[in-house]
Amino acid sequence: MIELDFEKTGGLLPAICQDAETGEVLMLAFMNKESWEKTLETGMATYWSRSRQELWTKGLTSGNVQKVKEIRVDCDDDTILLKVEQIGGAACHTGHRSCFHKLVEGDKLTVVGEPVFDPKEVYKK
Structure with missing residues (x-):
């Protein structure tokens, strides 16, 4: 298993999400160890919702899901780049x-x- 430095940042790492084809930056979210592992396991971008305090697989409600094509990690192992x-x-x-x-x-x-x-x-809100 790939070990990232979740401890350095209090358990949450920034995750930059980028369109794999165009390079457009789509969003910035956060991942904890559980969402990181679920993303690796399923191939679907899963984040930690800071407002709801729960795992959040992008697009389950809206249908706008993010299929992970490539993952990169920065030099300090504390920032994630998802190409989706x-x-x-x-x-x-x-x-x-x-x-x-x-x-x-x-x-x-x-x-x-x-x-x-x-x-x-x-x-529906």
């Missing part, structure tokens, strides 16, 4: 393809791109 096939078109819970859909322009943020889905419809 983003199935369903959107990585962000707001319905946008990428969580990085806000452009800094001077002293304001401008949303770029249109949502792929309506979160109110998908999450």
Whole structure:
């Protein structure tokens, strides 16, 4: 088993998620040891939800799952890069393809791109 340095950062490692084909950064999430092992076991991106305090397999609710194509780890073994096939078109819970859909322009943020889905419809909240 691959051993990452979860202790250095209090049990959670940042996980950068990138489109395997285009290189677009889709999101940043966190992984604990359990989500790391589940990702390795299933080939589906599984994170630790800091807000819900539970494992979170990306896309189980929305259908926008992330099939892991390649995994890289940084030089200190404390940051993960997942290269994924983003199935369903959107990585962000707001319905946008990428969580990085806000452009800094001077002293304001401008949303770029249109949502792929309506979160109110998908999450029924």
